[in-house]
Amino acid sequence: MQDRIKKLFRYEKLKRLYVKYERVLLPGTLLFGVAVDFVTFRSIQIQTAFLILAVHILVVGIAITLLHIANRSGKIISYLCLLAPLIFQFSLGALLSASLIFYWFSGSFSVSWPILIIIAFLMLSNEVFRSYYLKPIVHMSVFYFVLFSVFSVIFSYVFNSLGPFFFVAAGLMSLGFFLLYVTALSKFFDSVRQIGKSIASSALLIFVLMNGLYFFNLIPPIPLSIREAGVYHNIVRSGGEYQLKDEERSFIERLLPVQTVHINNGDRVFVFTSIFAPAELNTTIVHNWQFYDEQKRKWIDKDRLSFLVNGGREAGYRGYSMKKTVTDGMWRVDVETKRGQVLGRVRFRIETVAELPDLIEILSD
Numbered sequence: 343m344q345d346r347i348k349k350l351f352r353y354e355k356l357k358r359l360y361v362k363y364e365r366v367l368l369p370g371t372l373l374f375g376v377a378v379d380f381v382t383f384r385s386i387q388i389q390t391a392f393l394i395l396a397v398h399i400l401v402v403g404i405a406i407t408l409l410h411i412a413n414r415s416g417k418i419i420s421y422l423c424l425l426a427p428l429i430f431q432f433s434l435g436a437l438l439s440a441s442l443i444f445y446w447f448s449g450s451f452s453v454s455w456p457i458l459i460i461i462a463f464l465m466l467s468n469e470v471f472r473s474y475y476l477k478p479i480v481h482m483s484v485f486y487f488v489l490f491s492v493f494s495v496i497f498s499y500v501f502n503s504l505g506p507f508f509f510v511a512a513g514l515m516s517l518g519f520f521l522l523y524v525t526a527l528s529k530f531f532d533s534v535r536q537i538g539k540s541i542a543s544s545a546l547l548i549f550v551l552m553n554g555l556y557f558f559n560l561i562p563p564i565p566l567s568i569r570e571a572g573v574y575h576n577i578v579r580s581g582g583e584y585q586l587k588d589e590e591r592s593f594i595e596r597l598l599p600v601q602t603v604h605i606n607n608g609d610r611v612f613v614f615t616s617i618f619a620p621a622e623l624n625t626t627i628v629h630n631w632q633f634y635d636e637q638k639r640k641w642i643d644k645d646r647l648s649f650l651v652n653g654g655r656e657a658g659y660r661g662y663s664m665k666k667t668v669t670d671g672m673w674r675v676d677v678e679t680k681r682g683q684v685l686g687r688v689r690f691r692i693e694t695v696a697e698l699p700d701l702i703e704i705l706s707d
Contacts, residue, residue, distance in 0.1 A: 405430035441491035449562025453684040563683035569658030570616035619653030629663035634672040
């Protein structure tokens with residue numbers, strides 16, 4: 343009897359501490375999950391990363407189940423139910439951050455910003471909407487969004503394909519998995535059964551939204567990612583190295599988002615890219631050269647130059663395109679897949695001068 347009272351006291355003390363610091367603990371555990379994954383997924387093998395993601399998905403599923411348990415009799419169950427919101431937040435933060443990392447490094451923010459903003463919003467909104475985050479319809483919807491994001495990443499790597507078939511297949515599989523999970527929960531919990539149709543409708547809406555973003559080329563072309571990109575005066579391949587000629591620039595000038603390239607009339611301009619792809623993925627990369635027409639106030643396509651990428655090189659597969667006729671003004675080169683998904687963007691300004699500035703040679707191996 344005395345031991346039981348002590349255990350109850352410890353539980354009540356832990357509960358009071360949790361309630362007191364809930365405002366800090368919930369966003370704190372989510373951000374901790376984000377930080378852990380940001381370090382982890384940039385330094386481990388992709389197979390290990392997928393195993394960790396699978397564990398996080400399982401943990402989130404268990405945590406959601408614990409959130410719906412009303413009868414909390416039993417020492418272990420009572421403690422797990424008390425800690426369930428923190429467990430949920432940690433693993434959810436890890437899954438969201440993993441999605442953000444994969445999507446961020448596989449696309450240009452200027453094009454893929456809608457999906458990146460959605461993920462970032464879900465990560466950061468916890469503090470503002472924390473009282474709603476743990477409501478069934480909210481955490482179920484976020485869970486499905488995360489499932490879709492993770493499944494689409496895994497399918498791209500497993501099947502070494504950028505094709506729309508595998509993206510849609512990933513969405514359908516994640517939807518089927520999610521609906522089976524919700525059906526199972528509804529058999530045991532009235533709180534889920536009462537809003538089952540709303541949860542299913544929310545999942546279908548997310549499915550349609552994600553496919554809409556994909557087919558409008560607003561979702562990055564995972565598993566490709568830009569390692570290096572820039573504009574140069576000349577590029578020569580020598581053995582396994584590329585010799586890049588660039589203007590001598592200060593540290594501050596190199597940080598500017600738009601580089602100015604000074605040329606003589608009739609000079610060629612080169613754009614160089616290094617792109618990472620998995621070992622068995624071979625695909626075509628397009629350099630879409632565009633000029634900004636100040637009178638029409640829009641970007642005009644000038645050339646679409648392509649080359650093949652063979653995956654497997656950790657530092658990225660290197661390639662370049664060259665344009666002979668470039669007029670003064672603003673230019674950009676979108677690095678795209680064949681179906682128009684943008685990996686990155688190189689912006690630069692062309693100025694014709696009588697005498698070229700000093701050039702330096704940069705080696706890329």
